[in-house]
Amino acid sequence: MKKFISTIFLIITFFLPQITSLPVDAIGSVNWLLVKENQLGKEWLDLGSLKILNENELTVLTRFYENPTKDKDKGETFLYVMRINCLNKEFRDISRNGIPNLNSKWETSKNDELIESVINESCSRGI
Secondary structure (H helix, E strand, O other), rough: OHHHHHHHHHHHHHHHHHHHOOOOOOOOOOOOOEEEOOOOOOEEEEEEHHHOOOOOOEEEEEEEOOOOOOOOOOOEEEEEEEEEOOOOEEEEEEOOOOEOOOOOEEEOOOOHHHHHHHHHHHHHHHO
């Protein structure tokens, strides 16, 4: 039993650091494209995440950096998975920061130029 524990200890001590230091590729490397920047912040989309669902809809991973304001000293970054209907120019945030949003409703951009830019760029590349 002591020999077994010693062997396990040796494996963990000497081999584990070598294994964990090997380069690892992400499951799906991101390819961020900055689509718009304005006084509110910056909006990117990940070209590698663009998935066509049907002839009118797609999903895409987006990143929004909210600029600092008077109330907040630091800017914040949010990740969204958006489902976009290119025909109707509507979207749903189906995930925010990795948390699924199961109750999301279709909505328009409400003249938000950052969201409009994501919709237009995604639809021009995907459908």
